[in-house]
Amino acid sequence: MIIAPLYLGKFALPAQILIRRYSDRMNEIICATCCGSTQEKRNEKFGYQGAFRHIRKLARGKIVHCEAFPIALVIPEEKRDDSEAFMNTRLTDDNFKGEILEKFKGFIAEVRKS
Numbered sequence: 789m790i791i792a793p794l795y796l797g798k799f800a801l802p803a804q805i806l807i808r809r810y811s812d813r814m815n816e817i818i819c820a821t822c823c824g825s826t827q828e829k830r831n832e833k834f835g836y837q838g839a840f841r842h843i844r845k846l847a848r849g850k851i852v853h854c855e856a857f858p859i860a861l862v863i864p865e866e867k868r869d870d871s872e873a874f875m876n877t878r879l880t881d882d883n884f885k886g887e888i889l890e891k892f893k894g895f896i897a898e899v900r901k902s
């Protein structure tokens with residue numbers, strides 16, 4: 789499993805390099821990211837779908853699942869348009885609840901199938 793943040797529409801460079809160099813030696817790869825892009829914006833230039841497409845290409849068919857954990861899921865709805873709140877929010881034990889926790893449980897269930 790490879791977990792990395794997204795920067796400028798792609799997985800962080802060390803994750804890209806790892807996959808490009810070593811995917812041939814891996815069986816099935818699962819990728820996950822904590823990212824700024826929301827589900828609504830996932831198809832935009834810096835959205836996670838583009839990053840998933842890119843990393844899948846680098847992995848040459850080895851990726852079996854990609855999952856995004858948008859930071860917006862732990863930001864109160866009224867602050868989701870506040871860019872400062874976005875940049876300053878980190879996942880913590882305290883805020884890892886509700887929608888993001890449900891998403892995580894779904895992810896774990898999916899991973900267990902692989």
Ligand SMILES: Cc1cc2nc3c(=O)[nH]c(=O)nc-3n(C[C@H](O)[C@H](O)[C@H](O)COP(=O)(O)O)c2cc1C
Nearest residue numbers: 793794795796797798822823824825834835836859
């Ligand atoms: C310079 C910079 C560029 C970023 N670019 C993107 C992006 O293109 N798409 C995205 O979804 N999130 C983007 N983000 C949000 C990060 O993926 C998110 O904040 C992640 O949690 C950062 O992890 P870190 O706190 O360990 O650096 C960006 C954050 C920074 C600081």
